[in-house]
Amino acid sequence: MSLVITNLQAAIDGNDILKGLSLEVPAGEVHALMGPNGSGKSTLAKVIAGHEDYEVTGGTVTMDGEDLLDLGIDERSRAGLFLAFQYPAEVPGVTMANFIRAARQARLPEGEEIDAVAYYKELYEKMDQLGIDRRFTSRSVNEGFSGGEKKRNEVLQMMMLEPGYCVMDETDSGLDIDALKVVASGVNSMRSPGRGFLVITHYQRLLDYIEPDYVHVLADGQIVRSGSKELALELEQKGYDFLKEEVPVAG
Amino acid sequence: MSKAVLDSGTQAAIDIDQSKGDFSYPESHKYDAGCGLSPATIDYICDVKEDPDWVRKFRHRALKTFLGKPMPTHWATKDLENIDFDIIRYYLSDGAKPTRSWDEVPDDIKETFERLGIPEQERAFLAGVEAQYDSEAAYSNVKEEIEKDGVIFVNSTEGLKEYEEIFRPWFGKVIPTGDNKFSALNSAVFSGGSFIYVPKGVKVRHPLQAYFRINSENFGQFERTLIICDEGSELTYMEGCTAPKFETATLHSAVVELVAMKDAKLQYIMVQNWSDNVFNLVTKRGIAHENAEVRWIDCNIGSRLTMKYPGVVMKGRRARGEVISIALANSGQHQDTGAKMIHAADETTSNVVSKSISVGKGRSTYRGQVHIPKHLKGCRNNTECDALLINANSRTDTYPAITVRGNQHATQHEASVSQVSEEMLFYLQQRGLSEGEAMSLAVNGFVNDLVREFPMEYSVELKRLIELEMEGSVG
Numbered sequence: 001m002s003l004v005i006t007n008l009q010a011a012i013d014g015n016d017i018l019k020g021l022s023l024e025v026p027a028g029e030v031h032a033l034m035g036p037n038g039s040g041k042s043t044l045a046k047v048i049a050g051h052e053d054y055e056v057t058g059g060t061v062t063m064d065g066e067d068l069l070d071l072g073i074d075e076r077s078r079a080g081l082f083l084a085f086q087y088p089a090e091v092p093g094v095t096m097a098n099f100i101r102a103a104r105q106a107r108l109p110e111g112e113e114i115d116a117v118a119y120y121k122e123l124y125e126k127m128d129q130l131g132i133d134r135r136f137t138s139r140s141v142n143e144g145f146s147g148g149e150k151k152r153n154e155v156l157q158m159m160m161l162e163p164g165y166c167v168m169d170e171t172d173s174g175l176d177i178d179a180l181k182v183v184a185s186g187v188n189s190m191r192s193p194g195r196g197f198l199v200i201t202h203y204q205r206l207l208d209y210i211e212p213d214y215v216h217v218l219a220d221g222q223i224v225r226s227g228s229k230e231l232a233l234e235l236e237q238k239g240y241d242f243l244k245e246e247v248p249v250a251g
Numbered sequence: 252m253s254k255a256v257l258d259s260g261t262q263a264a265i266d267i268d269q270s271k272g273d274f275s276y277p278e279s280h281k282y283d284a285g286c287g288l289s290p291a292t293i294d295y296i297c298d299v300k301e302d303p304d305w306v307r308k309f310r311h312r313a314l315k316t317f318l319g320k321p322m323p324t325h326w327a328t329k330d331l332e333n334i335d336f337d338i339i340r341y342y343l344s345d346g347a348k349p350t351r352s353w354d355e356v357p358d359d360i361k362e363t364f365e366r367l368g369i370p371e372q373e374r375a376f377l378a379g380v381e382a383q384y385d386s387e388a389a390y391s392n393v394k395e396e397i398e399k400d401g402v403i404f405v406n407s408t409e410g411l412k413e414y415e416e417i418f419r420p421w422f423g424k425v426i427p428t429g430d431n432k433f434s435a436l437n438s439a440v441f442s443g444g445s446f447i448y449v450p451k452g453v454k455v456r457h458p459l460q461a462y463f464r465i466n467s468e469n470f471g472q473f474e475r476t477l478i479i480c481d482e483g484s485e486l487t488y489m490e491g492c493t494a495p496k497f498e499t500a501t502l503h504s505a506v507v508e509l510v511a512m513k514d515a516k517l518q519y520i521m522v523q524n525w526s527d528n529v530f531n532l533v534t535k536r537g538i539a540h541e542n543a544e545v546r547w548i549d550c551n552i553g554s555r556l557t558m559k560y561p562g563v564v565m566k567g568r569r570a571r572g573e574v575i576s577i578a579l580a581n582s583g584q585h586q587d588t589g590a591k592m593i594h595a596a597d598e599t600t601s602n603v604v605s606k607s608i609s610v611g612k613g614r615s616t617y618r619g620q621v622h623i624p625k626h627l628k629g630c631r632n633n634t635e636c637d638a639l640l641i642n643a644n645s646r647t648d649t650y651p652a653i654t655v656r657g658n659q660h661a662t663q664h665e666a667s668v669s670q671v672s673e674e675m676l677f678y679l680q681q682r683g684l685s686e687g688e689a690m691s692l693a694v695n696g697f698v699n700d701l702v703r704e705f706p707m708e709y710s711v712e713l714k715r716l717i718e719l720e721m722e723g724s725v726g
Contacts, residue, residue: 091692093700102692103682106684107683
């Protein structure tokens with residue numbers, strides 16, 4: 001049971017961004033993906049989720065053995081893939097409560113309806129856990145949200161949809177230390193033997209609160225180093241520059 | 252980054268769901284004015300309806316006006332030229348008087364309205380219902396409690412005969428025959444529509460509703476509605492329209508006149524879901540006297556071409572006018588809608604909020620007229636019109652005409668055109684919604700604040716209609 005990325009190559013507008021990336025995230029583990037700006041971190045997240053701007057030019061992505069690249073964006077989601085966005089889109093006029101409800105409804109068999117009472121009970125519990133105000137349910141999705149509110153909202157949706165694999169794209173950016181702690185504790189509460197996490201971050205800071213099992217370093221579209229969480233600390237001290245010499249040996 | 256949702260081949264035309272209204276029964280008309288329009292047609296209608304002399308004269312004068320006016324194609328769409336006035340049947344009825352008992356309504360007509368959910372709605376939350384089938388009302392009922400208060404709710408044929416002293420002074424005064432070519436046509440051949448009078452101080456708590464149904468091919472429906480709210484009274488009136496889809500185009504050309512006397516409040520709610528080969532050319536206007544309020548809440552989902560610009564003439568000091576409008580144009584449809592706000596007294600206030608959605612090759616047009624003359628003071632207008640384009644070949648146009656003279660007024664105009672961005676769709680789909688579900692959620696969000704203005708039963712129906720329309724809009 002794992003999310004397996006093998007020799008993945010992807011391009012946008014004819015520019016190759018991912019150049020043979022391989023990575024395995026088994027269920028039950030947290031893998032951190034670090035790397036300098038422009039290394040392809042966010043591209044990887046979008047390609048896994050099926051963003052149509054990116055063309056997959058080679059390689060495979062499977063989730064528990066199922067070929068993800070064959071599925072539509074929504075099918076990947078319903079199969080258990082969740083992407084916490086770095087920049088979540090605004091959806092004017094659609095309330096948070098209705099949005100999450102629609103996402104839950106999309107997972108039910110045809111003709112089956114969500115139990116509204118149970119739904120709100122669960123929603124409120126998880127909002128309390130993330131320190132989100134109740135009035136939040138009637139606000140339009142991400143509209144006028146602060147950076148921190150958007151990120152908490154992503155984690156709330158993740159908790160409500162209970163995915164098998166979570167890809168978190170720079171969830172720590174724009175968060176102050178208190179918000180970071182709340183978000184991290186939300187993520188930690190979701191860690192379980194049946195669920196895998198790929199946590200994408202530029203900074204080591206997040207990993208103080210979400211402790212990874214493995215750390216991978218991405219540079220120029222390939223994984224150039226993999227190791228334990230100490231690798232993140234090493235990066236913090238040395239910066240990403242020391243990787244430059246190592247690029248050619250990867251793959 | 253906000254990019255248009257580009258069309259792929261699969262995103263072209265979409266089917267409009269009018270399944271609920273798309274059925275018809277065999278015609279059995281005792282009276283049929285035949286095809287085409289001439290003075291003899293007018294006389295036929297007058298004879299069948301037993302019109303009083305003044306109405307016969309009114310109709311004949313209107314016919315002359317109609318024939319003398321050119322099609323307004325110098326500003327409106329050329330599609331109007333595809334209306335063939337010579338093949339239209341201007342009057343069809345089975346000769347039965349409207350009944351007050353649902354059981355007495357002829358079976359095929361009764362089944363028609365029952366399939367459309369009438370009169371279950373009446374039992375549920377309405378104070379009265381009128382149901383019109385082709386040219387004449389088939390059923391008309393007002394609950395006793397409001398009848399006791401002196402509220403009159405009948406069809407226009409009965410109104411002009413039984414209540415001439417109230418009807419005649421206002422008939423054709425808010426919208427003169429020669430206002431436009433189609434108001435003249437309606438004045439010549441009108442039949443059916445509602446006449447409502449609410450006496451002084453009476454506040455009608457539940458809405459009155461009329462339902463218009465076209466059942467026959469090549470038919471023109473020309474209902475005429477006149478609503479008068481006397482001083483300090485209040486009324487909400489709702490209107491719904493459907494027709495089955497016939498091979499040939501059908502014409503619906505109504506005239507609706509509203510009068511709100513001093514301190515009265517009159518709200519007119521309309522949801523139009525005509526099949527997509529109906530020409531829907533309607534003139535609607537209200538007069539608001541001192542401190543009175545006229546609100547039009549208008550939703551256009553169906554028809555091939557709708558041209559409709561509800562207006563309010565604010566004639567008395569502190570009068571208020573409002574138009575709230577939602578239009579959805581799918582491939583093969585043109586929703587040409589808007590509002591007219593004529594300020595004719597000091598301290599009058601008008602508000603226009605319009606939202607349109609164009610899907611596929613659908614086209615929506617907003618035309619707004621705001622007129623505030625120089626000699627007035629303290630007038631205010633607010634206009635907001637927002638257009639949402641779903642596909643790359645969808646179209647929207649805005650033609651605001653705001654004439655404000657003098658410097659003691661406040662006007663504000665905001666317009667926007669937006670698209671459902673690719674990033675929004677990606678986000679919604681990543682949460683498990685199909686592309687169609689994502690699109691319909693986004694569109695429902697766009698009109699959400701206006702849908703709330705409709706009564707519960709209508710807003711639920713509206714959301715459902717929008718979902719159905721959007722489901723097919725994407726591959």
